[in-house]
Amino acid sequence: MKDPRRYAAHLVDHYLGARIDAAGPAPGLREAVIDLVAAAIPGHLEPLMRTQLDLLTHPSSNRFPDAYLADRATAEDALQKAAAGLRTALAQAGHLVNAQAFERGTAARLRDDSRPALRGELARIPRPLTRPGALGWSLDPAPWFSDNSHQEQRPWPPPGLASVADLRSLPEGAGALARVDDGPHAGWVQIGLIERQRTPARRYPDQPARQVLIIVGLEVADDDPPSGTLPLSQAPWQLWTRPLQRLAPALARAGAAAEHLGTTDQALVAVTDAGATPMVDAPPRRSGPGLPPYVLAPAASVVAALGLQPTGGICGFSLSDPAGEALICRQWRGHLVHDGSFEPLLPVIAGADLLIRPDLFTRLHALIGPSRCQAGIDVSHRTAAQDDDMPDDED
DSSP states (O other): OOOHHHHHHHHHHHHHHHHHHHTOSOTTHHHHHHHHHHHHIIIIIHHHHHHHHHHHSOTTOOSOOSSOOHHHHHHHHHHHHHHHTHHHHHHHTTOOOOHHHHHHHHHHHHSOOOHHHHHHHHTBOSOOOOOOGGGGGGGSOSOOSOSSTTSOOOOSSOGGGGGTTTOSBOTTGGGGSOBOOSSTTTTOEEEEEEEEEEEOOBTTTTBOEEEEEEEEEEEEOSSOOOTTOOSOEEEOGGGGTSOHHHHOGGGOSHHHHHHHHHHOOEESEEEETTSSSOSSSSOOOOOOTTOOSOOEEEOHHHHHHHTOEEOOSSOSEEEEETTEEEEEEEEEEEEEEOOSSSSOOEEEEEEEEEEEOHHHHHHHHHHHOGGGEEEEEEEEEEEEOTTSOOOOTTO
């Protein structure tokens, strides 16, 4: 490798950048980590990475295997070694700190947080059929061409997509939102939905990669939402785990939140920073393998206005009130297909939705005002050639 340090800096930024930034004032930490990674590249990282790729992939493959590889492991090892000497480095610079408090606080900020991935697994369900009627065409998922190249291929984009491609909100307003038909949450209202459907590019016969992305979210607006925007806001994933009084004290009062809902145009569904797939121009949040592609949450104003708290015990993404479970985010991923080469089967459907208990939806609807409730929607499709960029969740 011509420039090990440049490659090391890329690995550190890619895998550890957000965690190092969260450590706060840590003089020399990033540089020390980069130095350790660069030193490990020739004798450790390169030969181990080469062996892993030889064992885990086919010689004709250009796809990285779904595994914890040497590049990530080397970066993590370097961070742990460098951080272990951080307090000594501060002391040498003349900054003496309380040893136990400093070590505990630094470890908390630098640790690889596995909770979003664990909660994502607990929230997983088989792919549900719940979605607005206008999206009924999307129940037939990718791939849109047959495994048999001699058969007639399905049309692209899917025929029903044109009926919603230019819509920013559904004409029926909040009445367009779907309700769960059966199961433990029968009757609950789906106030948020995001689903990505895609097929991988094929080498033989040549086929492009294809993708459809569907987003639905409850919004508050006096007029039609602006075109070019998404029916989603952004929120920290800790809305599912910490009381709102700790996250946003200014919004925690129910009266202030209700007034905010009644007067301010806003998206009431948020995509959180726990997902591996960012929805805006921001780097993915790297908190370890296993992150679900998307994690939705209610806006903080909804949590405050309805008096919701994180559900106790072992659970997925769930909020409760005195009557019990009140609002949940479900996860799904599957529909395995083959890309025509020697790769394993790939899950090409990934999605999440946000469900609210029907009595709370009625209450929320009344707080907002029926005329201001919008069912925002954004549906797009994309085609990419074999060498074009259509990133995976971990890219």
